[in-house]
Amino acid sequence: MNEEEIDKLIGEGINLLEHKKVREAIDNFHKALDQGMNQAKTLEVLDLLGEYFFEEKDFNKAIKFFSKQLDFTDSVEKQLTPLCWLGRCYFELKDFNKSIDFFSKRLRLTKEKKIIDVQLDSLYWLGRCYFEQKNFDKAISFFSKQQALSEGRDHMEQLNSLFWLGICHLEDKRIDNAIHFYEQLKLKEEERNLGTELIPQCWLGICRFLKEMKRISTQKKENKDKYEEECNKLESLFSTLEKETKEFLGKELKKTFIYLRFILRVF
Incomplete structure (x- = not known):
């Protein structure tokens, strides 16, 4: 199967998903994956499947695809997306320790690469995880870092951190x-x-x-x-x-x- 045919399979799969024809869409995506696509297309298909199951609240299936996506690349930049989704899946499953593991790794990688917007997002989710565990001091620590890092950079992140700092102190x-x-x-x-x-x-x-x-x-x-x-x-x-x-x-x-x-x- 040539590249054009693979692109067609992926396009049809997306269209089928939009029309809630899930089984047919997944068949298309699996056929595309079986063709030994290049890395970019493989990551795209795994991401599409993971996001679909996340939206359907089937978090265990979503984890399966995001884990494959994470294992498929050594690129720091390309690991950031599945790390985020895996953190989100475990957050929804209330497995906050696993969620913390993924967001902590994501934060470490973003610090190394100085990717500020993803760093801010990781700090937010770590704060949320500790908040859900009622570990308010740790939550405050991460929201405070989010506030400090967003100062003069991202107004919405600044507002978000202030809101959660207020909630943490109120709960405590x-x-x-x-x-x-x-x-x-x-x-x-x-x-x-x-x-x-x-x-x-x-x-x-x-x-x-x-x-x-x-x-x-x-x-x-x-x-x-x-x-x-x-x-x-x-x-x-x-x-x-x-x-x-x-x-x-x-x-x-x-x-x-x-x-x-x-x-x-x-x-």
Whole structure:
């Protein structure tokens, strides 16, 4: 089979995948792989199969193809893609230690080659892995590195790192630290002037709410009337914030406020 015929097989396979004719598409890709294609085409076909099964949430099958893709090349640049997908697959399977292994290798390779955008992405995923393991100090370490590396380079990565730094500190009950990062995030969102500062505003409200809730909970036994008065004030403030952000955040925000009000009453 010549190169033109192999290209045709791959093209037909992509078309079949788009029309959800999975078995026929895979047959086409396997036929193409059996022809002993050059490295570039082999990597392309393995990537197509891996990504398809990833999107279908069949992560074990996706791992099989991305592993073959990784084994097929010694090129650092060409290893970065399967390393990322393998990390993502294991993340979805909640095997965070394996995910950390792949993203750590990817980070090491990107440092050697000074590929900043992939380095930033690897730092993000390592932060996410440790966050899911509730190892907040390690997560904070990686998100802090992401923030430092993205400064002056990638605005979206900067926003992303600030958001997750806030979440980590909030989950670890370091509310003042969380407020610090959400205030930074709000300033940077205001610089963009896209109306997206509502997200950090909402999180700042939640942080201040929790901080105030902690303060007034000490009054509950000592002065029940005073406690109820403070609760009502906070509910009023959050009702206002809910109104202001309703269109932007929709149902999810509403659920958050219902949950927070419940917590306030039983805290």
